[in-house]
Amino acid sequence: MAGDDEILVIGGGVIGVCSAYYLAEAGCPVRLIEKGEICSGASWGNAGFVCPSHSVPMPAPGVLLQAIKWMSDPKSPFYIKPRLDPTLLSWLLRFASACTQTCVDRAMPVLHDLGRASLELHERLAEGLGATFGFRRNGLLMLYGQADAFHSGAQVARRLSEMGVRTEILRPRDLHDRLGDLRCAAVGGVNYPDDGHLDPGEFVQAVARAACDRGAVVQSSAEVLGWETSGRTVTKVRTTRGDFQPRQIVLAAGAWCPSLAQVLDIKLPIQAAKGYSVSFRRPRNCPDVPMLLGETRVAVTPLADTLRLGGTLELAGMDLSVNRPRVDAILEAAKSFLPGLEETELLEVWRGLRPCTPDGLPIIGRCEAFENLIVASGHGTLGVSLGPITGKLVSQIALGQTPTLDTAPLRPDRFS
Ligand SMILES: Cc1cc2nc3c(=O)[nH]c(=O)nc-3n(C[C@H](O)[C@H](O)[C@H](O)COP(=O)(O)OP(=O)(O)OC[C@H]3O[C@@H](n4cnc5c(N)ncnc54)[C@H](O)[C@@H]3O)c2cc1C
Structure with missing residues (x-):
């Protein structure tokens, strides 16, 4: 013993x-x-974002309606595997009851304080342990393909900036300046310049x-x-x-x-929420800044030798099988603005189970x-x-x- x-x-x-x-x-x-x-x-194999900007909790007004719309689309970023599981049902009820503005207003400062304090500790760890895991603090770019999504994203950014998060609202011309020859059809974006990223493994x-x-x-x-x-x-x-x-x-x-x-x-x-990532050998036109593609929720993370795409949230219990159409949806979303990705060497398709609480x-x-x-x-x-x-x-x-x-x-x- x-x-x-x-x-x-x-x-x-x-x-x-x-x-x-x-x-x-x-x-x-x-x-x-x-x-x-x-x-x-x-x-x-996750996206490695270190993002105090993500201070809006998952349950929020409008999320349920969006989730219901996504349920019938096999390529959407969200899915619940239908099953009679009392723990899932009770989790969903709690989640639904947390989708109010009051709950969001209560949770945001908590997540923001945790995120800011953690970012400081990340900086100290990167300094103290030697920069072996590629920690960089060069921002996180949210890109939106549709006007209403951009409008909601800009609203969130305004709320975060009231809480002290630095934000930059970007119009298509600003995006063109930043993204150079990446094919970007976004109508707008938001940059969170203080966010960071790293190689999580x-x-x-x-x-x-x-x-x-x-x-x-x-x-x-x-x-x-x-x-x-x-x-x-x-x-x-x-x-x-x-x-x-x-x-x-x-x-x-x-x-x-x-x-x-x-x-x-x-x-x-806690419900397991499965997500996928696909890692490629770093392409020639690799973006320098991590990005989140607004509507498809696909994360794009440039790492030392690789480019990682991640996304999807499936409530399917502890099932670790790979749902190919959802992996393909991640690839399609990224290919639409990263020309030549199909010629880049694919290194790993990965899935992991996020531990999610209903609040x-x-x-x-x-x-x-x-x-x-x-x-x-x-x-x-x-x-x-x-x-x-x-x-x-x-x-x-x-x-x-x-x-x-x-x-x-x-x-x-x-x-x-
Ligand atoms: C696609 C995707 C993208 C993501 N992107 C980001 C991101 O950009 N930024 C971010 O902050 N988060 C991100 N996440 C979320 C993040 O990955 C998780 O929140 C985080 O990894 C959870 O860490 P954990 O240590 O709690 O769980 P885990 O990393 O799952 O670790 C739990 C460990 O416990 C072990 N274990 C289980 N049972 C036992 C047992 N009986 N005895 C001993 N050991 C046991 C398991 O083997 C496992 O290694 C992402 C997740 C996914 C899936």
Whole structure:
């Protein structure tokens, strides 16, 4: 039996490794266990945006109507696999009830504060760990093909600028100046000059190495199988690599959290939302700035040697199969403005499961039911962006310090 005074972090994605890093940096004995390889979940092939500009939660007015329209289109960026699953139904009801302006007004400052604090930590990590993961802060360009989408995008930008986010509204001529010979049919765009991007796989590996350098033990191929409890304490964690008796536990297993927590009778309303990415060898006319193509929601990320396209949100449970028409839709959206992409070498088609909460906010905090269990999950489309601040908050909670940001809106028990 190992680890009586350790903090055990479960999950080797961006949230788990950032938690282990800040715990180790604070001098705690910490062990991270991962059932596969480090960064084999959603944190691997995503778009790598570090984007405080994304402070509008996923549930928002108009989203439901748009989602219903998209449901019947096999190439749309959104899909729900029809099934009689009570956890999905209850998640959808909660999601629907969060699609109000009041909920958005409550969630936006929370996401904005998390995003800004995380961006600062990303900068420090990039400086401190050596720039091995290509962190760059050269903005994020939202492009819109239709006037009404541009209008809504500009409205969001105005709201964000009232909150202190720098924004630039761009007309077609400005876009032409910025994008040069890229074929761009956009009627307008918004640039968020302070946003950044990075290679998410390289980032997670670098943070995991840095956690080890600070004394953390990082163990792959170690899967949690079950728990033992006594009163309000989790006393033992059973894994494929033996049993652990940690002092505290951080559950950071992404979309797998609900099934692990359920065994402890804790209900975490997290749905897996599958997304895809396609990586190409970096083409000659590769854009320099990351972009999000407004209506199709396709993300375009230039990385060191590759160009990555990402998108689609499918609520299909834990199913990791590849839905080819949706991958093709991502490619079509990108080809329409990146001439010659079809001649570029395709390196990887990837899919990952985003852990999504129905109110669009992550879950970070101690569980009421078990005083030594901290949950850090539910980051949806923002896990890379919010990884460092999540890790920092987890370390402060574990150490009994007052967190630097108010974590009350992120409590695991807010749904009960
Ligand atoms: C197409 C796409 C594009 C995206 N783009 C962006 C973006 O641009 N910016 C951004 O911020 N976010 C983006 N995201 C979201 C981001 O990828 C996720 O929010 C983030 O990766 C979640 O991290 P995580 O550590 O919680 O989960 P994961 O990375 O999934 O890690 C969880 C880990 O837990 C492990 N695990 C599960 N069960 C067990 C067990 N029983 N025992 C031990 N280990 C276990 C898993 O193997 C996994 O490695 C995107 C996602 C997708 C799919």
